[in-house]
Amino acid sequence: MAAIDKGLALVSVADVMFFNPTTDDYIGEGLALTNSTLTQEVQTIEQRGGYLNALLFNIQHSKTVTVELESATFKMEYLAFQTGTPIISGLSGVYKFDECVTIQNGAGELQDTPVGNVYVRMPNGAVKTIIPTGKNIDIGEASFSGSLQVVYQYNAQVDQVTIDTKTQPLTVKAVMRVHVLSQDGIEGYIQIIIPRLKFNGSISLSLTSDAVSTFGIGGTAQEYADECGDSYYADVKYINTASTENIAVESIVASPNVLTFSLAGVHEATANVIGLRNAPYTNVTLNNTDLTFQSQADETATVTEEGLITGVQEGKTTVTVSYQGLQDIITVNVEA
Template structure:
C-alpha cells in the first residue's frame, strides 16, 4: 500500500453466501455499523521473588462480528434461525372501518376466514358470521363500525422453530481505505465459516426505524484459520520493497549435460512484519555478464552458453528497476 497516511473509513458492505452452493444470500449495502473483535484468553504464571510474571499462556482465541443494517431485511431473521424463507399461503388479521346500511348490512374489503369481530357501542367486540364479504349486524344499522377478521394470501414466511438454530455461512466484509487524495484501497475481510449467534431484536418505536442486526463468531476452517484480511491497493503505486532475493543465488551448470538449465525464483523483500512477495519473472529485467558462459531468458531461466567450459564463472543480474540482485553461475 501507499506510504502516505491512510484511514479505514465508514462502515463495510457485507455479503453472505451459502457455504455449500455458494449462492448469495444477502448483499447488505446500508449498514449503520460493522465491527470485528478478537479476544484471547490468557493464563499468567507468576514466580520468584516479588512474584514476577514469568510466563503467559495464550489460548481460546475468538473472532466475533457484529453488523447492523438500516434496511429491514427478512434474510437476517432467517439466518438467525437457520430457516428458509418460504412463499406460501398464510393467514393474518386485518381491521377496517365499514358503514352499515339501514338494515345493518355492510361489505368487507376482503373475504374473511372464520368469524368477524365487530366493535359494539360499549367498546367491546362481538363475533358474527359473514356470507362471502357481506356481514349483517341489525343492532348497529346506520353506524360506522370497526371490524377485525382473518384473511389469507401468499406471503414470505419464516418459521421460528424452538429446535432450529443458525447455520454457518461464508461472509465477506468490504470497507474503504482513504487518504487525503481520496480512496486508495479496500480492506476485504473473508470469513469462511461465520456462525450467527441466533440473537434477534426488532425494536419498533414511534420515533424510530427498526434496523436489522446480525452478530456471531467465526469457526476455524480446514486450514485452522478464522478469517483472511486482504488489502486491495487501488492506487498506481507499486508494492514497496527493501530488496530482492533470488533462489538459488548460486547456480551450478554441468558442461557435460547439453542444454543444462536452472529456473530462478525472485522474491521481493518488504521488511519486518510483511511476508516476502513472489515476483513475476517476465516483469523483471535479466542480464548475463557473459552470455557465452551462461544465458538467461526473459522468464529467468539460466542455461549453458555456447562456449561454456569447466571452471568458467559469470554473473547474472536481475532488477525491478529499483533494486538489483546478483547470482553467481559456476560451470562444472
C-alpha cells in the first residue's frame, strides 16, 4: 500500500516588508504578524431565464485582492501608512501621568519643566491647581511634608503622527513571507509580492483589559502593469529550501528547429532549448550546461558543450539535443 501524502501546511505570516513602489526603497517592516489574510474575490453576474428561472450562465467580470494584517507588535509606521502622513520627530507637549513628588515644608521639585499649570492631588482627594516656577512648585501649606501625585504637561522628544482630514493612505509594495511546514520541519517559504498595495485608511487599535492589544492594517491590491503591458495584482513564489520538489519536464523543444547558415555571413548560433511540462505549470528554459549536444557530421557543422553551433562547409546535417532521456533534433543547413 502506498504511503499517505500528508502534504504541506502554511503556518503564520512571520514577516511583512514594505517598499516605496516607485523607488523600491525599504520603508518599514512588520514582525510577528498574526491572523493575517490575503483574499481574492471575483464579482459575478448571473443570467437566468426559461423554466423555473434556471441559471443559464454567469459572467465573472472583476477581481479584487484584499490584505488584512493584524500585528502582535506596535510600530509608529503602521499609523503613518494608514494615515498617509510622515512621522515627525521633535519637541511636543505630552502629559505626565501621576508623577510622585516629594514635598518638604510645602515645596517640591518636579522631574520635568511644566508647560502651564500643575495639578496636585492632596491627601484628602482634593486637586489643587499650582502655577509652577520652573520645576518648583509650592502647594501653599508650609506645614505639609510627604509625597503627592501631580499631573502636568511638559515638552519631550516625541515621534508624532497627526491624523488630519486631507492626506491619503500610502501605496506601498508589500512582500509577505509565510512558513511552509511538513511533518519533518520547515520545507520552505511562500513569498507573496504585491507591487501596489493601497492601504484603506482604517485604523483599528484593539485595547482589551485581559489581553495584549493588537494593531490592524489592511488594504487593496491595485492593478500593476509590467513593461510588456500585462496587468496583475500579485505574485506568489514558493521557495523550496528542502530542494526535493522538481516538476518533471515531459519533452524538450529546440528553438529554432532549423538553422540555415551562409558561409559568406554569420554562420554560428547558440541553441535555445525549452522544457515542456504538464499543466498548470508553464514551460521552462533549460540551461545548456545541463544538456548534451552531438553533431551528426562535424565536417559540416560543429557544436560545443554549451550549444554553440558553427557551420563549417556546405552541406546538411543534424544536431541531437539530449536532456534526462529526452531528445530533439536541430536541422542545420550550410550554404556557400
